[in-house]
Amino acid sequence: ILNVEQSPQSLHVQEGDSTNFTCSFPSSNFYALHWYRWETAKSPEALFVMTLNGDEKKKGRISATLNTKEGYSYLYIKGSQPEDSATYLCAFNGNKLVFGAGTILRVKS
């Protein structure tokens, strides 16, 4: 059974704070690491798909890094806004896509 762990489980920050979450995954049989943003009452939407060790991706105020040798990825949000409130899911692709439990982010204005 593949173990994909996300931490923290939840996070409450003030508007303007920067924050980061961690995704840990197996370091063998790695194909890709996905990050998804999941707003309440909607479907998950892809943020990043990362495949190379050392990869860094950025979309606006959100960025992600990848370390496949040690099996972790960080997601960073700079200057959090209330509209960033969502659950952030990572998924490890090692032939099947296995999701972590997610990090719930709440940004207070």
Place this chain on the structure above:
Amino acid sequence: NAGVTQTPKFRILKIGQSMTLQCTQDMNHNYMYWYRQDPGMGLKLIYYSVGAGITDKGEVPNGYNVSRSTTEDFPLRLELAAPSQTSVYFCASSYGVLDTGELFFGEGSRLTVL
């Protein structure tokens, strides 16, 4: 472009009843998946398919069946509904799994078994 379409959006079943959740995609994706969302557990993979005629079990397949007769459709069948199958079900598709293919999700189907 409709993307991934799931029906029904909501359903209440009695214990022991059967039903099929429909899923169709119009992106010509090879891979399709069924996930269930349980509180605090994220998304658990029930079944997946790598192409028409091919299906395989995921993490939590017990109590479910699938078929993939066409590229577009991937229905999920519950034969004898149990309260443990109360959940929100998501169908998803991607171009491939052994590449950078992101998943595209349907809007979800909320199933309650009483």
